[in-house]
Amino acid sequence: MVTPDGRFAYIANASFPEVDAIDTTTYQLTTIPTGGRSRRVCISPAGDRVYATNYHDDAVFAIDTAAQQLIATIPTGAHCQRVVITRDGTKAFVQNGWSNTVSAIDTATHTVSATLPTGDHPWTILATPDDMTLYVCNGTDTTLTVIDIPSLTVSATIANVGSHAFDLPFGP
Secondary structure, three states: OEOOOOOEEEEEEOOOOEEEEEEOOOOOEEEEEOOOOOOOEEEOOOOOEEEEEEOOOOEEEEEEOOOOEEEEEEEOOOOEEEEEEOOOOOEEEEEEOOOOEEEEEEOOOOEEEEEEEOOOOEEEEEEOOOOOEEEEEEOOOOEEEEEEOOOOEEEEEEEOOOOOOOOOOOOO
């Protein structure tokens, strides 16, 4: 993932307990120790934070991009893998594959503000462009969980979307 200004690229490192930052002008690598192996990253709209999932230790790392250092480790559900952040930067969501939940993270306090049930093995999460709805593809059943972001509640479960639903993009 690249910061909004294009200055840094962040790389989840599943082999080592770190996230790597690359300065895109000098190609200098900065290693940010995390204490756990990261799986996926997302960057806040302001570019001031990077959130990285720790699949093995069931947590999300919050990284300050100005200091290039870990500022919080946020416990979530089992085997979190993907993380998305709302366009206003106030909430991050992570799917917890083995817990069959999605954790809503308050980005101001770096705490889980809600844990929402999903179908079996949530895999992909995607927020609508207006930050009103989160869609969750459940990888080993045939459902799609729909979450209302403002109220942090499950608003629907859509059945029969196909077996092993693993991806969900929005068009241009």
